[in-house]
Amino acid sequence: MGERGSARRLGQWLRSAALAAMSPRARAYVITVDALYLAVVAAGLATIDLHLRDGIVFVVLIALAIVSIETSLRFVWHRPPGGGSSNDLLAVWTLPVALLLPPVYSAVVVVPLMVYVQLRVVRRAPVKLFFSIASTGIAGYLASSVHQAFFPPNTVWTAATLAGSSRALLATASCVVVRYVVNWVLVDEVVALTKPGHRRLALLRDRENLGVSAAEACMGILVALAYATSLVAVPLALPPVLVFQRTLLIAELRHAARTDPKTGLANATYWREVAEREVARARSGGEALAILLVDVDHFKAINDRFGHLIGDEVLRAVARGLTHGLRPRDFVGRFGGEEFVILLTGSDAEQARHAAERIRGHIAGLRVETPLHRESVGVTISVGVAAFRENGHSVLELLDAADSALYAAKRAG
Template identity: 35%
Template sequence: MLREFLAVRRWEMWTVPRQALVHMLLVEAVALAVVVWSAAGASVSSSDLLVLSLLIVCAVVHNEIARGIERARRDIENNAHVDLSSVWLFAGVLLLPTVLTAVLITITYVHYWWRNPRIPVHRRMFGIAVLVLSARAAELVLTLCVGGPGSLAGGLPLPMVVAVVVLALLVYTAVDVALIAIRVALCRNPGVTVRKVFGDPANHMLEIATLCHGALLAFALGYHPALVVLALPQVLVLHRAVLLKQVEEKARTDAKTGVFNSEGWHRKAHHERDRALRAKDGFGLLMIDLDHFKRVNDTYGHVAGDAVLKAVATAISSEVREYDSVGRFGGEEFVVLLPGMSEHDGIGVAERIREAVTRLAVDAPVNGSTTTITNLSASIGVSTYPSAGEDLEPLLLAADAALYEAKNTGRNRVVSWASLVKPRLALAA
C-alpha cells in the first residue's frame, strides 16, 4: 500500500475528469482544514480517549472477522456498496470531538483498505474526507441543539434527544450522499442516470439502519464502555444478512451486461402483470434484437462481442425510466418492460433506443489492441397489455412476431404488434 501511495505518477486519479478531480481535491482540502481547526481548540478527556480506543478496536476486529463477507459483497456489487463500519463511526460522531472522530475514521478505513487494496488511493482519500465533513456537519447539529457531542445523556427530555439524534443522522447522510453524488455527476460517465448519481435507495436505507445502530451503541457506551462488545455480534449477523440479499440479487442479473437475466426479468414482468390486472392499467413490452450480431463475433471475436452487448445494454437502460426493467433474453436479444406505457409511447421509446444503438461507438479489445466498433443497429418489436394478450407469454409472442416483421422488412426498424393485426382485422371486416 505504501509503495502504491508513493507511485504518484501511476495514480488513477490522473484519469479522473478535471472537474471531478477539482471537486475531490477541494473536499479533501476542506476536510483537512476542518480537522486542523478542530484540533486547535479541542478539549480531549481520558474518557474520550477510552471511547476512541474501544471503537477503533471494535472496528478493526469487525473488519477482520467480516473480511471474507466484504470481499464477496464487493465482488457482487463491483465496488459500489455500503460497508457497515458506520456503526462505529456514527457512535464516535455522537460521543467524540471532531478531531478524535477524524482519527477513528482514518484508522478504520486505512485498515479496511489495507485489507482491500484494489480500491484506488484517490478514492480512499476522498472517502475519508467525505466522512470527516459528514461527521463535522453532524457535530454542528449537536453543538447547536445540545451543546456538543457527548451531551445527549445530560438529563434532556427523551423526545428532544431522539429528535436531535435523528437530525444529526439525516445531516450526516445528506452531506455524505451529496458530496459523492457531485463527484459521480462530474465524472460524466456514459449511461449515468439520476439513480446512479444519488445511489441506490436500498443502499441509503441500509446506511440509515447502520447509523441508527450506531446511535444505540453511543447510548450504550454512555451507560458503560464495556457494553460496546454487545454490538459486534449484531453487526456481523447484519453483514451476513446483507450478503445473502446481494447474492439473491446477483442471481437475477446477467453477468455480461448488468441488466436482468431471463429469470430475473420474468419475475419482474409477472409482478407488473399482476399489478396492472389489479389496477386495470396497461404496460408496454419491447423485444430488441441486434442486427447481424454474428458478424460482429466472427469479425472481432467473442470478447469484443461481449463489449458490444454491454454497451447496448447501457444504451437501452439510458433511454428508459428508472423503474422500467431491462433484461437480456438470450444471445443478442433484450427485452424491456414499460409499466403504464401505451402503444404510442412504447413506440417512441423503442425509436429512441434504436437511434441510440445506431450512434454507438464501442471500444473493444481485438488481438491485443483496441478497435472501435460502429454501424450497429437493432430491430425492435412492440406489444402492449392487455391488447396483445392478458398474460406474459402471449405478450412476448406478440412482441416477437413484431420483431421478426421488423427484421424481415429491412432491419433497423420498430414494428408494433398492433400494426400487424389491424390490416388483418380490416380484411376480415
C-alpha cells in the same frame, strides 16, 4: 534505471488512481474535497484538548469496528466475489464518535477503518480510497460540530443528555441527517462528474438504501446510549450488528443473482422469470403487453477498433439509454452479448412501436468517449417489436417474433 523505475511506478499509480483520466472539472473537485479534508483535520488537531477518556472511547469503537469486519469476513461475508458486502455498517461505530467526542475524532476515525477495509476486504484505487476518507471525514466533522453546538462545552454524556429531552433528540437527529446528507452530496457530485447520465441524488430516492441507513443510524445511537450507561456495555451491540449484516448480505446475494454485472440491468434468467409472470397476468386479465428486442449495431466493429473496454462502456451507455423515458413498471434486461430486451406491460403493438422509435432516437444521440483514441463513438440500435396475442401467447413465442422483427429491421437498414 532507478529513476526510470520510479517514474514507471508513479505512472502506474496515477493510472490506477484514475486521477489523470478524469475530466478537469472532476479532477479539480476531487483535489478540492481532499484538500478541504486535510485542512479540517489540521485545524481540528491544532485546537483539540486531549483527554484520556476520549482516547479510550475512540480506541474501543475502532477496535469493535475491526472486530465487526473480521467476524463478518469469517461468518457473514464468506468472501463472495466482488469483495464482500457493500453494507459494511461502519456507521454503527463511527456515528457514536460524532455524538460523544470532539469533531476532529469524527474526521480521523474513518482513516484506520477504511484503510483496514482496503487491506482486508476490497481493494480500491488510491484516489477513490482517499476521496472516500475525505468525504466521510468531512461529513462526520460537520455532523459532530452541529451536535456539539446544541450543548455547552465539556458536557457529560448520559442517556438524558443524548436523548432525554426534545432538544437532545433534535441534536442527535441533526447529527445523523448532516452526516449522511453531506456524505451523499459529496459522493454524488463526483459520480455526476465522472459518469455521464448519472441521476443526481438517486440515493436519496432509494427507499431500500434509506431504510438501511436509518437502521444503521439507530444502531449507532443505541451504541452511544450504551456508552452513556457503561463503556463495558458497548460490545453488546456487536451480535445484533452481525445478524443485521447477514440479513443484508442475503438480500445482496439475491440481487447479484438477478443482475447483469456489466450493465446493472436484470440478467436474462431474472428477466425471463418476470416476463413469465407478466404474460400469465396479461393472459388471465386481458391486459396488453409487448416485448422489444434490442441489438447494438456494428458492435463487433466497435470492439475490434477500440477494444473490449470501450465496448463495455458502449454496453453500459446503451443500458442507461434504454431506461430513458420508460415507465417504472417497464422492465429492461440484458439478453446476452449486445442484445437487450424490454418488457412493456400495458402497451399494445402501436404503443410499443412508438416506444421503440423513441428509444432508438435517444440512443442515436449518445456518444461514448475513447480517451486513448481521442474521439467519441456513436451508437445506433435496431429494435424488434412483438405484441402479446398479435404475435404470440407465450414469452418464447414473443421472443421469437421479436427476433424475426429485429433481423428484418437490420436487413432494412
